[in-house]
Amino acid sequence: MILMQREQGAAVPVQVENRLFQQTYDLIVVGLGTAGAIAALTAASKGLRVLGLERLNAMGGAGTIGAVVGYYYGSKGGLFEEIDKQVQQLDSVGFTKAGGVNAELKKYVLEQRCLEAGVSVRYECAVIGAYLEGSTVQGVRWVGPSGVEEAGCRMLIDASGDAEVCAMFGAAMLPPGRPVDGKMQPYSHPIVSVQNDVVRAFYTDSGYVDQTQDNELTQAIMQSACMPTHLPEQFDESRKFLKLAPQLGIREGRFIRAEEQVTFADVLNDRLSSQPLLYAYSNMDNHNKDIAFESVLQQDWAVAASLWGITISVPIPLGALIPQGFDNVLVAGRALGVDHDLASCVRMKRDMQKCGEAAALAAYVAISEKQSLHSIDYEQLRPLLLENGCLNPSNHFGMKDSMSTQDDQNTIVSWITDHETIQEGLASIRPGIAIWSSRREGAAINASLREWVTQQEDENLRRHSAFALALQGDAAAIPVLREIMRERDTFVPRTSRKYNQVRGYASIYLLGLLGDMEIVPELLEIIHSREQFVNLSTDVEFINHDDEYFFQYFSFSLMALFRIAERNRGVRAAIIKTIGPLVSEPDFSIMVTMKPTKDLDFDMAGTIRRIVNERFAQWQAEESAVH
Ligand SMILES: Cc1cc2nc3c(=O)[nH]c(=O)nc-3n(C[C@H](O)[C@H](O)[C@H](O)COP(=O)(O)OP(=O)(O)OC[C@H]3O[C@@H](n4cnc5c(N)ncnc54)[C@H](O)[C@@H]3O)c2cc1C
Numbered sequence: 001m002i003l004m005q006r007e008q009g010a011a012v013p014v015q016v017e018n019r020l021f022q023q024t025y026d027l028i029v030v031g032l033g034t035a036g037a038i039a040a041l042t043a044a045s046k047g048l049r050v051l052g053l054e055r056l057n058a059m060g061g062a063g064t065i066g067a068v069v070g071y072y073y074g075s076k077g078g079l080f081e082e083i084d085k086q087v088q089q090l091d092s093v094g095f096t097k098a099g100g101v102n103a104e105l106k107k108y109v110l111e112q113r114c115l116e117a118g119v120s121v122r123y124e125c126a127v128i129g130a131y132l133e134g135s136t137v138q139g140v141r142w143v144g145p146s147g148v149e150e151a152g153c154r155m156l157i158d159a160s161g162d163a164e165v166c167a168m169f170g171a172a173m174l175p176p177g178r179p180v181d182g183k184m185q186p187y188s189h190p191i192v193s194v195q196n197d198v199v200r201a202f203y204t205d206s207g208y209v210d211q212t213q214d215n216e217l218t219q220a221i222m223q224s225a226c227m228p229t230h231l232p233e234q235f236d237e238s239r240k241f242l243k244l245a246p247q248l249g250i251r252e253g254r255f256i257r258a259e260e261q262v263t264f265a266d267v268l269n270d271r272l273s274s275q276p277l278l279y280a281y282s283n284m285d286n287h288n289k290d291i292a293f294e295s296v297l298q299q300d301w302a303v304a305a306s307l308w309g310i311t312i313s314v315p316i317p318l319g320a321l322i323p324q325g326f327d328n329v330l331v332a333g334r335a336l337g338v339d340h341d342l343a344s345c346v347r348m349k350r351d352m353q354k355c356g357e358a359a360a361l362a363a364y365v366a367i368s369e370k371q372s373l374h375s376i377d378y379e380q381l382r383p384l385l386l387e388n389g390c391l392n393p394s395n396h397f398g399m400k401d402s403m404s405t406q407d408d409q410n411t412i413v414s415w416i417t418d419h420e421t422i423q424e425g426l427a428s429i430r431p432g433i434a435i436w437s438s439r440r441e442g443a444a445i446n447a448s449l450r451e452w453v454t455q456q457e458d459e460n461l462r463r464h465s466a467f468a469l470a471l472q473g474d475a476a477a478i479p480v481l482r483e484i485m486r487e488r489d490t491f492v493p494r495t496s497r498k499y500n501q502v503r504g505y506a507s508i509y510l511l512g513l514l515g516d517m518e519i520v521p522e523l524l525e526i527i528h529s530r531e532q533f534v535n536l537s538t539d540v541e542f543i544n545h546d547d548e549y550f551f552q553y554f555s556f557s558l559m560a561l562f563r564i565a566e567r568n569r570g571v572r573a574a575i576i577k578t579i580g581p582l583v584s585e586p587d588f589s590i591m592v593t594m595k596p597t598k599d600l601d602f603d604m605a606g607t608i609r610r611i612v613n614e615r616f617a618q619w620q621a622e623e624s625a626v627h
Pocket residue numbers: 030031032033034035036053054055056060061062063068070071072073074125126127128159160161162164187188189190203248249250251332333334335347348349350352
């Protein structure tokens with residue numbers, strides 16, 4: 001048997017004598033947060049002997065201690081609804097009123113239920129290691145008030161939010177964050193205040209952190225507490241400060257490499273599981289403002305088509321919860337097997353609670369049938385998932401057009417196959433669905449797009465047809481895209497409820513994809529033309545001031561130049577010569593507001609420098625390899 005621990009960032013094995021654990025459980029749940037508390041409760045109510053280990057001193061994680069009290073999408077149904085109902089009933093009999101779910105009461109209800117169900121709960125116990133025999137986890141080791149302890153288990157659910165235990169035993173993870181620079185979504189440091197006798201939480205984005213580095217995490221906690229959004233000036237009699245959430249609001253961290261990875265590309269290409277545990281449901285709610293640095297697919301979706309607001313239901317299969325190569329471990333919560341892009345959709349609290357419930361039911365089936373997780377018969381698991389509504393086939397809408405914040409008022413999106421209707425869509429001020437439908441139609445609509453892109457009567461039809469053609473990789477779009485770029489077209493589509501993207505810089509993104517050499521000098525000029533970007537007259541919720549407007553042009557131009565230079569090495573020298581000195585200037589700075597506030601600026605200089613320096617180093621390495 002080996003004991004695996006994480007030391008200074010790496011999984012370290014220690015050979016140990018065969019352990020006879022003094023305590024053994026059917027299931028150990030690590031982390032009693034959003035997913036873990038529901039997992040422990042579900043498993044115990046099925047009769048399993050469950051140990052729940054939590055490093056803090058309450059249950060509910062981000063949704064209680066972390067003060068993320070609101071629900072944002074997520075699909076309905078499951079045990080959590082019953083718990084929330086109980087919380088609501090208590091809320092009406094003498095407790096302080098709270099916006100969203102009352103966090104204090106939810107902690108209390110979860111504890112009561114765990115006690116009743118017979119979960120052995122250990123608070124202030126941080127798991128620090130796992131015992132392995134081959135690919136089977138035999139037990140875990142933790143440190144708590146009594147010092148170091150350990151227990152054996154037949155099955156493990158890692159619900160630590162960041163797949164901490166999986167990282168300890170060396171399970172494979174996806175590379176962190178987005179491909180270009182590994183940056184994850186911003187964190188928030190939620191503030192809890194009292195407004196008219198109601199406790200309310202507020203979570204504006206505060207910055208970026210790698211929470212697996214204790215020094216960085218501590219800096220983030222302390223620095224964000226001193227930001228303008230958190231200072232005493234923000235509070236008065238009508239909004240009294242109560243506390244800062246003791247758990248930092250981390251939106252993204254590790255993702256396991258799972259037996260069945262679910263990616264954004266899978267979802268957009270209709271490669272969906274037919275054996276779901278649950279349907280996750282949200283829009284692609286990525287909080288990063290530097291969207292030019294996101295993946296091509298995400299930009300196709302959110303920049304070229306402005307489809308930020310489309311909500312998507314995503315079937316999550318059992319394989320997405322199983323770390324590759326391990327047969328008695330499940331990951332419940334936001335570290336499940338998705339990718340960075342899809343994680344902005346698959347992370348909402350309703351879905352993460354269901355994820356805990358589903359993981360526990362899978363563990364129950366495996367244990368009661370004496371099977372490994374890999375050999376569970378889905379038909380045996382499915383009725384259990386359906387029983388409480390954790391799985392509800394009517395939650396699988398496909399996609400919805402979320403123009404209303406009331407989900408039930410939104411309409412289901414069907415991709416358009418009729419070309420006349422696509423033409424109407426492209427000619428409208430809400431062209432996104434038609435643009436994406438054209439992408440799906442591919443060659444079948446190409447001839448029509450080529451015709452529409454040359455006509456002069458309808459500007460929207462011409463310009464949006466160019467977008468659709470560019471997404472098909474067709475260079476016939478180039479003249480119109482150049483026209484849009486040169487005009488610095490300020491048109492903002494109305495496809496999504498929020499965060500639609502300006503047509504001017506979206507055209508630069510597409511010209512970059514098409515590798516248009518002719519625009520290189522113009523892009524280099526944009527990078528040096530901060531003063532050009534003033535007074536964006538159109539109402540764009542995404543952009544709050546001139547510097548931010550410039551940042552979008554700057555970042556899209558930069559990435560377009562990089563894409564063009566991938567195909568045409570000859571332009572690399574000019575790019576290095578123009579951009580290198582600029583970003584190396586010590587006072588180089590471009591400020592961008594964080595979502596959703598207008599009050600907090602973040603300097604993008606560091607992100608830009610990192611991306612530029614890495615790209616230049618890569619080019620240099622390629623150059624050296626040639627010579
Ligand atoms: C700022 C912010 C705003 C959000 N807004 C919304 C929203 O409006 N609506 C919505 O639906 N969703 C929202 N989300 C998303 C949602 O809250 C999270 O994705 C979800 O709660 C994550 O659940 P989890 O179980 O994976 O992690 P958590 O709830 O964080 O639970 C992890 C638990 O594991 C414990 N733990 C970690 N390591 C160990 C260890 N080694 N040993 C023992 N215990 C350990 C932690 O203490 C914690 O209790 C938001 C998230 C953030 C950060």
